Amino acid sequence: RAKSAGGNRFETADAEADARAITRHGLTNALPAALERGEFFIEYQPLVDLGDGSVHGAEALVRWSHPQHGVLGPDRFIPLAEHTGLIVPLGRWVLEESVRQATAWQEKHGDRADGGPLRINVNLSPTQLHHPGLVADTAEVLERAGLEPGALCLEVTESALIGADDDLLKPLRQLAEMGVDIALDDFGTGYSNLANLRRMPVSVLKLDRAFTLGMQQSPPDPVDVKIVEGIVSLAHSLDLAVTVEGVETGVQAEQLRELGCDTAQGWYYARPGPPERVLAGVLGSSSPGQARAALSLADT
Numbered sequence: 001r002a003k004s005a006g007g008n009r010f011e012t013a014d015a016e017a018d019a020r021a022i023t024r025h026g027l028t029n030a031l032p033a034a035l036e037r038g039e040f041f042i043e044y045q046p047l048v049d050l051g052d053g054s055v056h057g058a059e060a061l062v063r064w065s066h067p068q069h070g071v072l073g074p075d076r077f078i079p080l081a082e083h084t085g086l087i088v089p090l091g092r093w094v095l096e097e098s099v100r101q102a103t104a105w106q107e108k109h110g111d112r113a114d115g116g117p118l119r120i121n122v123n124l125s126p127t128q129l130h131h132p133g134l135v136a137d138t139a140e141v142l143e144r145a146g147l148e149p150g151a152l153c154l155e156v157t158e159s160a161l162i163g164a165d166d167d168l169l170k171p172l173r174q175l176a177e178m179g180v181d182i183a184l185d186d187f188g189t190g191y192s193n194l195a196n197l198r199r200m201p202v203s204v205l206k207l208d209r210a211f212t213l214g215m216q217q218s219p220p221d222p223v224d225v226k227i228v229e230g231i232v233s234l235a236h237s238l239d240l241a242v243t244v245e246g247v248e249t250g251v252q253a254e255q256l257r258e259l260g261c262d263t264a265q266g267w268y269y270a271r272p273g274p275p276e277r278v279l280a281g282v283l284g285s286s287s288p289g290q291a292r293a294a295l296s297l298a299d300t
């Protein structure tokens with residue numbers, strides 16, 4: 001009996017693995033048509049200035065409105081698109097669409113509270129980094145939308161740059177020379193060589209949520225405090241700004257502000273949502289052209 005139960009368990013596990021593989025296969029095959037049919041859409045999550053609580057910009061996060069499976073998050077399909085190369089046209093669509101959105105925000109609301117342009121952050125995957133058209137495509141998208149390069153921040157994961165040679169860093173350098181900001185995403189999860197930071201054309205570190213989890217409790221986890229303190233001081237000494245991901249509570253936001261982090265992003269401020277929602281925060285500004293997260297910072 002035990003044996004057959006064990007056998008069944010294996011069968012079940014196999015069946016589940018099969019089902020997952022079939023779904024993966026189906027999703028992979030459906031990607032090109034989905035792009036053509038316009039099944040992808042972008043949600044935006046505000047980035048907030050920890051100093052004065054004003055809106056700094058927003059990160060574009062892609063989703064797939066699948067006719068059978070409902071809304072799928074990027075973790076379900078970005079790896080598949082990476083694998084088949086569809087990430088190149090998909091990523092270009094995300095860039096075009098978010099740059100267009102950023103231009104619309106700017107036209108409607110003017111600059112940030114501190115005078116800089118409202119920023120749009122767009123994620124780049126490793127395949128896009130290796131694609132020879134990246135620099136020219138990006139320049140063209142900015143030019144056509146009339147967005148200043150300084151309003152765009154491209155996020156590259158730390159792990160995508162591990163062991164990066166000059167061939168890989170060159171397009172990033174060219175983008176940085178154009179005035180585009182490069183952020184190192186999920187920083188702290190990739191075991192990168194800190195000394196390498198010096199030769200990377202990066203201007204922002206996005207500290208992974210794993211490091212900010214320990215700040216949810218009061219008092220905060222003392223080891224996490226030391227780590228964040230160290231990273232902030234290293235980053236600032238290299239002229240890099242620090243953004244923190246996954247801020248879910250007010251306590252966490254306050255602790256990260258005290259530790260000197262520059263900008264923050266997370267459910268505490270706003271979940272990713274349609275562009276009008278980011279606008280709503282901007283619309284709460286106290287003076288014209290000043291972006292203030294009145295809506296998302298309302299005391300809860």
Ligand code: C2E
Pocket residue numbers: 045060061062073074075078091094123124125155185186209245246247248265266267268272
């Ligand atoms: P990421 O760039 O690190 O994005 C942050 C992720 O954290 C997002 O997940 C966001 O919804 C989630 N998040 C934000 N605030 C909180 C919070 O307070 N708590 C928690 N638990 N999570 C929070 P999402 O949207 O599922 O995206 C996952 C990843 O998919 C992104 O991680 C990014 O690496 C990738 N991705 C998203 N859009 C694109 C894209 O257009 N192109 C590429 N290449 N990758 C993308």
Ligand code: MG
Pocket residue numbers: 059123155185
């Ligand atoms: Mg990101």
Ligand code: MG
Pocket residue numbers: 185186206245
């Ligand atoms: Mg991230």
Ligand code: MG
Pocket residue numbers: 186208209245
């Ligand atoms: Mg992350």
